[in-house]
Amino acid sequence: MDFDFISKTFVRLLAALPLTLSVWFFSVVLGALIAAGVTWMRVSGRKPLELFARAYVAVFRGTPLLIQLFVVYYGLASLPAVRASVAWPFLRDSFNCAVLSLALCTAGYQTEIFRGAFLAVPHGQVEAARACGMSRLLMFRRIMFPIALRHALPAYSTEMISMVKSTALVSLITLWDVMSVALKIRNDTLVTYLPLILAGAIYFVVNYIIGAGFLALERRLSPHLRPRPS
Amino acid sequence: MGDLAIFGFGPGGWGLALLQGAAMTLLVSACGLLIGAAIGGLVAWARLSGRLLAGGVGQAYAALFRGLPELLIVYFVYFGTSTLLTETAHALGHEGFVGVPSFAAGALAVGVISGAYQAEVFRAAYLAISRGELEAAVSVGMNRALLFRRIIAPQVLRFALPGLGNLWQVALKDSSLISVTGLTELMRISQVGAGSTHRPFAFYLGGAALYFVMTLATTRFFDLAEARATRGMRRATS
Numbered sequence: 001m002d003f004d005f006i007s008k009t010f011v012r013l014l015a016a017l018p019l020t021l022s023v024w025f026f027s028v029v030l031g032a033l034i035a036a037g038v039t040w041m042r043v044s045g046r047k048p049l050e051l052f053a054r055a056y057v058a059v060f061r062g063t064p065l066l067i068q069l070f071v072v073y074y075g076l077a078s079l080p081a082v083r084a085s086v087a088w089p090f091l092r093d094s095f096n097c098a099v100l101s102l103a104l105c106t107a108g109y110q111t112e113i114f115r116g117a118f119l120a121v122p123h124g125q126v127e128a129a130r131a132c133g134m135s136r137l138l139m140f141r142r143i144m145f146p147i148a149l150r151h152a153l154p155a156y157s158t159e160m161i162s163m164v165k166s167t168a169l170v171s172l173i174t175l176w177d178v179m180s181v182a183l184k185i186r187n188d189t190l191v192t193y194l195p196l197i198l199a200g201a202i203y204f205v206v207n208y209i210i211g212a213g214f215l216a217l218e219r220r221l222s223p224h225l226r227p228r229p230s
Numbered sequence: 231m232g233d234l235a236i237f238g239f240g241p242g243g244w245g246l247a248l249l250q251g252a253a254m255t256l257l258v259s260a261c262g263l264l265i266g267a268a269i270g271g272l273v274a275w276a277r278l279s280g281r282l283l284a285g286g287v288g289q290a291y292a293a294l295f296r297g298l299p300e301l302l303i304v305y306f307v308y309f310g311t312s313t314l315l316t317e318t319a320h321a322l323g324h325e326g327f328v329g330v331p332s333f334a335a336g337a338l339a340v341g342v343i344s345g346a347y348q349a350e351v352f353r354a355a356y357l358a359i360s361r362g363e364l365e366a367a368v369s370v371g372m373n374r375a376l377l378f379r380r381i382i383a384p385q386v387l388r389f390a391l392p393g394l395g396n397l398w399q400v401a402l403k404d405s406s407l408i409s410v411t412g413l414t415e416l417m418r419i420s421q422v423g424a425g426s427t428h429r430p431f432a433f434y435l436g437g438a439a440l441y442f443v444m445t446l447a448t449t450r451f452f453d454l455a456e457a458r459a460t461r462g463m464r465r466a467t468s
Contacts, residue, residue, distance in 0.1 A: 062399070062445040063438045064406035067417060071438060074424065075431035161297070168299035172410070179302060192313040196306045200298050207297045 009185055010198050016181040017202060023095070023167045023177065027102035028160060034103060035110035042115055053111065060108030065101070066169055072101040073173045098170040102163065109159050117152035118144060150221055157214030161207045168203070178202055236427055237436055244423045244433075251419030252440050258336050258415055259405040263398055265341025270348025277353055288349065295346035300404050307339040308332070308411045336408030336415075344401050351393035355386040388459045395452030399445055406441070416440055 042053035060068070076082045076091055090096050121144050129139040171180030182199035186192065219226075239245040276288035295303065311330040319328045359382065367381045409417035420437030424430035 058446075059442060063441045064403040064417065066406045066409070067420065067434055067438045067441060070421075070424075071431065071434040075434045078428070078430045165297075165299040168301040169407075171301070179299065182302075183305065186309065192309050193306075196302060196309070200302055200306070203299055203302065204294070204297045 005189075005191070006194065006198070009195055012185065013178050013181055013195070013199055013202055016176055016178045017206075019095075019175060020164075020167050020177040020179075021206070023098050023102065023170055023175070024164050026099045027106060027167075028163055030099060030103035031106035031110055031163075034107035035114055038107060038111045039114040039118070042111060043118065057108045057111050060105050061112075065105050065166055066172070068105055069098070069101040069169055069173060072104075073097040094170075094173045094175050098167075098173060098175055102166060102170075105166070106159065106163055109162075110156070113152050113155045113159060114148070116155070117148035120151045121147045150218075153214060153218045153221070157211060157218075160210055160214065164203065164207050164210065236423075236429060236432065244419075244427075247419050247423065248416065248436065248440060251414060251416035251437075252444060254413070254415040255402065255405050255417075255441075256444065258333060258408060258413065259340060259398070259401045261333075261337035262340025262344055262405065263394075263401045265337060266344025266348050266397070266401065267394075269341060269345025270352050273345060273349035274352035274356065277349065278356060292346045292349050295343055300343055301407050301410070303343055304336070304339040304407045304410060307342060308335040311335055311338070332408065332411040332413040335411055336405065336413050339408065340401050340404050343404055344397055347397050347400070348390075348394070351390045351397065352386060354393070355389035356382065358389045359385045388463075391452065391456045391459055395449065395456070398448060398452065402441070402445060402448070 038053045038056055041049040042057075044050060072091075073094060076097075082088060082091060091100075125143055125147065126139065129143045134142065167177060168179040170177050171183065178199050182195040185195040189195075236243060237245050237248065273288045273291050276284040277292075279285060308330065312328070312335070315330055316326075316328045363381055363385075364377070367377045372380070405415060406417040408415060409421060412418065414422075416437055420433045424433035427433070
């Protein structure tokens with residue numbers, strides 16, 4: 001075992017972790033915003049909006065993220081109309097393309113999570129809120145959102161972890177994330193297993209921390225479901 | 231050439247190549263799903279066995295392969311098996327690099343990932359079998375093989391079908407990652423077409439459309455299979 005090589009590899013991989021995490025963070029936040037919009041369309045009760053939302057979810061969940069990423073990064077950049085548009089300074093950067101593409105994809109999955117969570121709000125609670133004379137906004141803020149949030153958390157934490165794993169794909173559009181640094185080290189040193197195992201360990205620990213964080217949040221938000229202290 | 235002519239079947243058209251790529255995608259995903267079923271069945275059995283060591287190994291497998299990026303697993307399986315094979319060949323006196331066929335490595339990678347998820351599906355399906363039926367089978371004197379074949383397997387398959395349908399979609403989408411090993415499946419063909427015609431937008435969009443059609447069509451197939459498998463069961467609704 002060459003400990004010097006191990007520690008050097010590990011340090012180089014860790015140096016790429018901020019990029020992986022920022023792709024993850026920005027795409028998850030942007031994805032949640034898009035999902036909020038699409039969820040609203042999905043439950044709006046207006047046919048065209050609802051149809052659009054259904055199609056959005058089906059398309060982004062029914063095709064591989066890799067090809068979506070390539071449509072955005074290689075595809076859009078090849079169109080003269082896009083190169084001439086105001087969006088070009090934004091889209092020419094591979095980081096922005098990665099965030100946009102991952103956000104569009106996770107929005108499809110998050111929409112279904114949000115929709116399921118809102119459908120699970122007991123009807124009686126909504127009726128009671130109306131009977132008290134709450135406005136729609138107040139009812140959303142005080143009744144629907146808090147209950148839906150608790151329903152959504154388990155599935156949401158799975159989606160967050162799945163997004164960390166998805167960020168590895170940005171290595172294929174020239175970004176230096178943990179995955180691509182591991183591949184570069186493997187290429188340069190011809191050591192097969194070690195760089196990939198160390199990179200895997202980093203991803204695993206990140207996912208573990210996110211999973212544990214969501215579990216703690218879930219526990220904190222549902223004190224009423226815990227057994228009473230005797 | 232016109233926008234649609236590049237997807238045609240005439241000279242210079244990529245229609246046939248894309249369809250062949252799609253067929254390769256279906257084939258490698260199906261093999262991956264089957265390998266995953268074997269792994270998932272073993273892991274589920276290990277976790278249900280009640281033995282501490284086997285249960286621990288099963289749980290570790292599921293946790294590990296669900297916590298690692300799919301792309302990393304694809305690279306690890308591809309480079310890992312090739313290195314292993316090359317070193318074995320060297321030990322036997324063979325010179326040079328020996329690569330694992332990318333189809334085999336790809337199907338194995340998809341299977342290894344799918345297996346971790348299928349284990350959970352199978353375990354939940356087994357736990358959904360009513361205990362009374364298992365007791366009844368034992369009390370009429372069925373041996374373990376017969377019990378498995380007549381009582382457990384048919385019901386596990388029935389209960390696992392919806393979950394397997396989802397995992398089939400996941401396998402289909404994960405198979406696009408195998409393109410990094412050079413296997414000429416749909417993703418790879420789209421890349422080749424995009425590169426040689428300088429029309430990335432059309433090719434990636436076309437590839438995505440084919441993936442979408444495959445997901446829709448096969449989902450319909452799984453829905454039909456589910457309807458058939460549950461035709462003898464009473465529904466809670468209607």
